[in-house]
Amino acid sequence: MVSQIGEALQSNSVIITLNSVGWMAAGLEIIHYFGMFVLVGSIAMVDLRVIGIAGQQQSATKLAQRLFPWMWAGLALNFLSGFVMFAGIAASYIPDPTFHMKMWIVLAAVVFGIIVQWKLPAWDKSPTMPISAKLIATVSLLLWVGAILAGNEVPALSGLG
Amino acid sequence: MTDSSVVTFGNWLQHQSFALSVATSDWAYPFVQATHFTGLSLWVGTTVATDLSLMGMGNQYQSPLQLFNALFVWNWIGFCIAVLGGFLLFSAAAATYVINPAFLTKLGFLIPVALILHIVIQTKMREWGQQPKMPRVAKIAGSVELLFWILVVTAAVSIPYFG
Numbered sequence: 001m002v003s004q005i006g007e008a009l010q011s012n013s014v015i016i017t018l019n020s021v022g023w024m025a026a027g028l029e030i031i032h033y034f035g036m037f038v039l040v041g042s043i044a045m046v047d048l049r050v051i052g053i054a055g056q057q058q059s060a061t062k063l064a065q066r067l068f069p070w071m072w073a074g075l076a077l078n079f080l081s082g083f084v085m086f087a088g089i090a091a092s093y094i095p096d097p098t099f100h101m102k103m104w105i106v107l108a109a110v111v112f113g114i115i116v117q118w119k120l121p122a123w124d125k126s127p128t129m130p131i132s133a134k135l136i137a138t139v140s141l142l143l144w145v146g147a148i149l150a151g152n153e154v155p156a157l158s159g160l161g
Numbered sequence: 162m163t164d165s166s167v168v169t170f171g172n173w174l175q176h177q178s179f180a181l182s183v184a185t186s187d188w189a190y191p192f193v194q195a196t197h198f199t200g201l202s203l204w205v206g207t208t209v210a211t212d213l214s215l216m217g218m219g220n221q222y223q224s225p226l227q228l229f230n231a232l233f234v235w236n237w238i239g240f241c242i243a244v245l246g247g248f249l250l251f252s253a254a255a256a257t258y259v260i261n262p263a264f265l266t267k268l269g270f271l272i273p274v275a276l277i278l279h280i281v282i283q284t285k286m287r288e289w290g291q292q293p294k295m296p297r298v299a300k301i302a303g304s305v306e307l308l309f310w311i312l313v314v315t316a317a318v319s320i321p322y323f324g
Contacts, residue, residue: 030311033198041205045203055230058231069219149192156191
């Protein structure tokens with residue numbers, strides 16, 4: 001069933017065109033990387049603020065309100081371009097364990113990003129950041145670095161992409 | 162330097178023990194790549210947020226100067242991490258990189274121009290930030306810088322197409 005979806009995706013003519021015309025394939029990579037930098041840079045700054053080593057002179061909530069829209073915009077660019085690249089050789093990615101690991105880490109990182117965004121106004125009300133907040137922000141930061149590493153391990157270990 | 166002395170330098174660099182260990186170890190290369198990309202996330206992420214703020218976006222929460230102050234230190238920490246990772250990636254295949262037109266465009270033209278503009282923006286930020294409304298020149302500088310970093314990523318992605 002899943003492998004049939006993979007076959008259907010990679011035989012779709014739009015997907016084939018996007019992945020095989022040189023400048024379009026390069027464009028997908030550019031969007032994927034640029035989106036990732038904006039996504040990870042934005043959430044990392046909020047995490048570092050919560051941990052207590054960035055922008056201490058101003059409110060964490062304000063910084064987060066400013067950066068979270070860019071985080072979501074970066075995620076959207078990263079996800080859409082990533083999906084098209086995945087779809088191009090979906091049947092090979094679907095059974096690949098390194099790719100699974102990358103997707104689980106990304107999913108966990110997004111969940112932690114949502115937790116930080118959701119909890120931040122409450123954390124910011126207390127005079128000092130609660131220790132649980134710092135812990136969650138640290139995990140979020142490590143997960144994003146892990147997601148980047150896992151992304152590099154997919155071509156290194158599986159030869160895909 | 163002539164073409165051949167650049168290639169000689171590239172060959173020398175990629176035969177240094179640290180470069181060989183990045184190039185030949187199964188685990189080191191992805192780690193070094195991840196270092197480069199983590200640094201770039203901090204650098205590009207904080208730079209883009211500042212540029213968008215100069216262009217007038219997202220300023221309802223805090224002024225561009227407040228944002229700039231919050232991001233400044235980590236902006237440059239990200240830069241240092243990116244340069245460290247980038248240098249190690251470069252040294253692993255230096256002789257190939259020094260003759261690649263996309264790499265030469267990236268390192269010889271786009272990054273210097275983008276960096277100079279970045280530093281000009283940072284030195285002007287305080288002055289611009291004291292005005293009630295961002296001057297027109299700040300908006301232009303922010304948009305041009307954003308465009309330049311997109312071009313840097315474009316050149317970087319194009320490197321394998323010329324290799």
